[in-house]
Amino acid sequence: MDMKALLKQLVETESPSHDKSAVDRVGALVREEVLKYGADVKIIPNTTTGDHVVARWGSGEGGILLLCHMDTVFPLGTLNSMPYREADGKIFGPGVLDMKAGIVISLAAIEAILNTGLKRPVTLLCTSDEEIGSATSREYIEELAKKSALVLVLEAALLDGSLKTWRKGVGAFHVHVKGRAAHSGGDHEKGRNAIEEMAHQVISIQKMTDYSRQTTLNVGVMNGGTVSNVVPEDAYAEVDVRVMQPGEWERLESEMQSLTCVLEGTKLTVTGGLNRPPMPFDETAKVTFEKAKSIAKTIGVDLTAGGTGGASDANFVAPLGIPVLDGMGAIGEGYHSEREYIFADSLEQRKKLLAALIQNW
Numbered sequence: 001m002d003m004k005a006l007l008k009q010l011v012e013t014e015s016p017s018h019d020k021s022a023v024d025r026v027g028a029l030v031r032e033e034v035l036k037y038g039a040d041v042k043i044i045p046n047t048t049t050g051d052h053v054v055a056r057w058g059s060g061e062g063g064i065l066l067l068c069h070m071d072t073v074f075p076l077g078t079l080n081s082m083p084y085r086e087a088d089g090k091i092f093g094p095g096v097l098d099m100k101a102g103i104v105i106s107l108a109a110i111e112a113i114l115n116t117g118l119k120r121p122v123t124l125l126c127t128s129d130e131e132i133g134s135a136t137s138r139e140y141i142e143e144l145a146k147k148s149a150l151v152l153v154l155e156a157a158l159l160d161g162s163l164k165t166w167r168k169g170v171g172a173f174h175v176h177v178k179g180r181a182a183h184s185g186g187d188h189e190k191g192r193n194a195i196e197e198m199a200h201q202v203i204s205i206q207k208m209t210d211y212s213r214q215t216t217l218n219v220g221v222m223n224g225g226t227v228s229n230v231v232p233e234d235a236y237a238e239v240d241v242r243v244m245q246p247g248e249w250e251r252l253e254s255e256m257q258s259l260t261c262v263l264e265g266t267k268l269t270v271t272g273g274l275n276r277p278p279m280p281f282d283e284t285a286k287v288t289f290e291k292a293k294s295i296a297k298t299i300g301v302d303l304t305a306g307g308t309g310g311a312s313d314a315n316f317v318a319p320l321g322i323p324v325l326d327g328m329g330a331i332g333e334g335y336h337s338e339r340e341y342i343f344a345d346s347l348e349q350r351k352k353l354l355a356a357l358i359q360n361w
């Protein structure tokens, strides 16, 4: 397989999560590729987001599940300002690292081991909505993970090649303040300023951050009001939440629900939930990593472990108690930004690592 040629094709097929037909074009390419390698392919249809693609080699349980996503955070047309290109040993392009290279590495690893015969059944699940929370893919991820001995997630590695053995959990709160509109000159005292009330709430919410417990809250979006001469009736805030320790999400939920209005006559509503639970470096994770490390050693790779505050679909797998290794994808940096790139030679390195893990687990 010409890994770079396939990568170029995938990157140049832009696939923002919210554009079903765009993501389905990547799905069609993936389907075409896996058929070349004799897979049984199943398409899981979706109405609003792209279809998921499941490719399978061999049958029965206790196999290896490779987890990829086909969607990216980049809108159509990003290629104009950020074309696929290779320079100084790096390959640039929208979604190249996150995670079109991961799809290529999966396919190349499977191709490489097919001639020697697969030791276990291998399933490749390519989902369509990872970047927007995996609402439609989560059930398939969990269902397939439960039948697997090991789940390998093809998200980017850390810059030094380390696997992502822990990830924080991610949640969100939406806060709405209802005030009362009034003329800002003639009726100021009759109004209830929703933005003023929200300002009080924002301070309280930010203070729920507890670095000692790796818990962070970020009021990342705020809006409210209509024009400057009206006392604003509504204000909204969106809060990103990251948790690592058990019990922290519950603490935040209860603190958020006990927020009370400072200004008399305003009303506060808090909604939201935990999207992806934390993936701690627990006993299962340690044992899984150590096994991977010893397999990597046989091909001369010194595998190291790291982690990140960002979540992935691995966060759905870990709580099931299924061994999972994330960060199996390409090495690079700048994902979700115009700086996104991979090191070109990491394609081959990660393919070898992935193939070794699949065959020796």
Ligand SMILES: [Zn+2]
Pocket (backbone or CB within 6 Å): 069, 098, 099, 130, 155, 312
């Ligand atoms: Zn990703």
